[in-house]
Amino acid sequence: MRHGMTIGEFATLTHLSVRTLRRYHQAGLLEPATVDPFTGYRYYSAGQIPSAQVIHRLRELDVPLAEVRSILATDDPQRRADLIAEHLHRLEEELERTRAAVVSLRRLLRPDREDLRVELRSLPARTVVAVRGHVTLEDSTRWYDAAMAELDAAFGPAERTGAPGGRYANELFTAGAGAMTVYRPVREPRAGGRVEIVELPPADVAVAVHAGRHDDIDVTYGRLGSWVVEHALAVDGPVDETYVVGPRDTATPADWRTEIGWPVFRLAPGG
Template identity: 85%
Template sequence: MRRGLTIGEFATLTHLSVRTLRRYHEAALLVPATVDPFTGYRYYAAEQIPSAQVIHRLRELDVPLAEVKSILAADPERRADLIAGHLRRLEAELDRTRAAVVSLRRLLRPDPENLQVELRSVPARTVAAVRGHVTLEDSTRWYDAAMAELDAAFAPADRTGPPGGRYANELFTAGAGAMTVYRPVREPRARGRIEVVELPPVDLAVAVHSGGHDDIDVTYGRLGSWVVEHALAVDGPIDETYLAGPRDTPAPADWRTEIGWPVFRLTPGGLA
């Protein structure tokens, strides 16, 4: 009577090498169905193929052996949750990698585009806003939730301009700081987390970032360089105005974000 699949046959079926299968046996990760006590030959059951394939895919994703062992030992529902959690971490890493690649490609252009900067005096405004102290890591999720709350409270007919955000320097320098997300509307009113906020007047050096936000840091850097070159001092939080974004169009190439850097001239006479 046939004992099962030889280690060679099992290796062929699962795309795991014989050497790898022996290592997994020694680590008690994938134990053969039977081992001949006289020859030491390993035999595997056909029912072990799915487990071997799961191990193979998890190792391709660089899941540590100890974590693979925990996943296999878990019940099916818990196993699915563990794998889903690892996939989310991988997706986040891919997002960071993609953003880094986009930024580096733009930075390495031999003739970077000329940045158009406008000096603008923005008057005081009363807006509907959501404010909070947020970590940089959580800022995107927090922004999406706050903007969704504002969108639900004020219909398009109530809005008088594009939404914006005001971000404390500490958010970037210390990894956590004050964030204010707002919408200009005809009649600002409080509701839930939404407050009626008076934004003070501010002088800004403004540049437009076109496209997705993966390389918005490059525009930030070039605007900062422009500020330094023109003898303008920085004072106060950064402003962003979302002229067109994900809520307006699903095409990142069509997004346009105004970055406003608070400034004042070091010479008498104020802004030119």
């Protein structure tokens, strides 16, 4: 006497192959409701259809087997939702990294040196308010956001006199960790909390503008670096970024403009 649906019937109803259902059984994800002790035939119940479909969706999202088991094992709907949300967040981060890599590759595959405009500037000494720290490259985005938020909270729009900037030690890129400084020019600098008053020394820099998201800003860095090698003498020193238009100004990434200032030694006045 049959005790449910055969594996073939269950496969038809769930749109899962017999092979997949056998694999789920072997992995301990979805065991048949009963197994005939004489024939070894697997039989499934109608109540197992939602579980089979949930497992299939999770595996399509590359959820590891151990996490699938944890999700299925919990009877708490909120806990189950949290486990799935954690994995979805990881997938979103991976998709963002993939998208950024695609953008960079497209620019690299279609180089157009003519659209890189470089300007040599002499920056005067400046007094700014800043947050400084020794940061890993992996943590640099989070650190930057927190530091800039602290500066924004301390100095309102009426107190600011220019675009914010960032200064990054070479070691941040060459060694994966180094000094980072984010700063704002303001009317009346004052210290408080992590915010300190910093004197930026004068510098000669070659400046190029990166348009849009920072996903492929490394491409602009590379092209600017090549220009510096060809036209000037590079000197040791931190690279400056000035966020002329950024996420705090507009939610439209296409409008973002970041000036990259590469330290150089000028060969001649006005060169």
